[in-house]
Amino acid sequence: MTFLVVLLITSFTVAGNLFLKVGAGRPGISETWPVSLINLHTMIGTFSFGLAFIGYATLLQRLPLNVAQAMFSIQFVAVIVSSAFILGEPIGPMRWLGMALILGGIVVVSTTAARDF
Numbered sequence: 079m080t081f082l083v084v085l086l087i088t089s090f091t092v093a094g095n096l097f098l099k100v101g102a103g104r105p106g107i108s109e110t111w112p113v114s115l116i117n118l119h120t121m122i123g124t125f126s127f128g129l130a131f132i133g134y135a136t137l138l139q140r141l142p143l144n145v146a147q148a149m150f151s152i153q154f155v156a157v158i159v160s161s162a163f164i165l166g167e168p169i170g171p172m173r174w175l176g177m178a179l180i181l182g183g184i185v186v187v188s189t190t191a192a193r194d195f
Contacts, residue, residue, distance in 0.1 A: 099123075
């Protein structure tokens with residue numbers, strides 16, 4: 079169940095970031111800041127972040143904060159990979175290395191969490 083919650087949170091976070099990025103480059107409902115940032119894409123992105131918040135709060139009911147936060151860091155990798163596939167943003171070798179280190183850290187924290195209690 080925890081894995082599904084993390085997957086759901088990550089999906090909503092990725093969607094939120096992608097929609098926010100696309101929406102930030104489009105005109106808003108007014109030319110006056112900050113209303114100029116409001117459009118359909120930024121609204122969907124904000125809603126997605128809200129759903130991720132609900133999922134994260136649910137995850138915190140099941141796990142200690144230090145474990146939940148470490149597992150949730152998968153979002154950084156997912157957003158980078160998604161932005162490459164969907165938005166065409168490049169991923170250089172050092173960024174791939176950084177993502178590998180993040181994934182390694184997630185494995186270490188996730189597999190040792192049960193033994194630490």
